[in-house]
């Protein structure tokens with residue numbers, strides 16, 4: 001199946017359309033009113049994308065995808081190999097003005113580097129969206145990107161477009177509709193099944209190698225209901241709460257580091273070669 005086939009019949013023109021939506025939604029200094037207006041007037045593609053996501057993201061779906069992908073049976077790849085693979089995810093937009101996936105990753109990590117963030121964080125910035133290669137494995141957009149949320153318990157009203165959960169089959173499973181659902185109070189976010197997407201996948205790939213702060217940034221970077229709205233605290237431990245500041249620190253770069261200058265890959269490559277070698281083995285299981 002070619003990439004073009006994978007991407008046809010998908011509501012978003014490309015995955016960046018979702019990132020752009022977030023950037024607009026969480027623009028700094030935005031009033032509550034502007035915030036709501038943004039939702040109502042969101043592009044139809046984004047609304048349709050969230051409809052598909054909210055209607056299909058069931059407990060059964062998530063458990064199935066975790067079994068399929070968290071066993072890391074898609075082969076061995078280096079970080080550059082994974083980045084090159086992700087770069088084959090091309091879209092219809094103008095190649096002269098749009099940045100490639102690798103350029104987006106470098107903008108995030110280079111902004112962190114300019115601010116003298118710790119080296120492990122710069123690494124995290126570079127790898128955080130490598131899980132978007134799920135699209136290249138044939139996963140639909142709604143199963144790769146989008147704000148994430150716990151499944152198996154009541155959906156928070158702070159999840160964007162909550163009305164689209166009306167047609168999610170889990171609505172009819174009483175246990176899943178309670179505050180705690182299948183979880184114990186304060187069970188810890190690491191024990192929660194999150195809606196499936198690129199975040200959870202890249203965190204699994206990196207789990208053996210990186211520190212908790214980094215893994216929280218990877219696993220929960222799209223968990224906006226938690227890190228922007230404070231939802232789901234009843235599932236959190238003190239560890240989760242102490243990790244939140246790192247996720248928020250990360251989010252600033254994820255949302256606001258986009259620019260139009262193309263990073264010079266050839267110039268930057270030696271720095272990143274050293275960075276990868278410091279924390280990671282030469283190849284990783286994906």
Ligand SMILES: [Fe+2]
Pocket residue numbers: 128129198221222
């Ligand atoms: Fe992401």
Ligand SMILES: [Fe+2]
Pocket residue numbers: 128129254
């Ligand atoms: Fe990102």
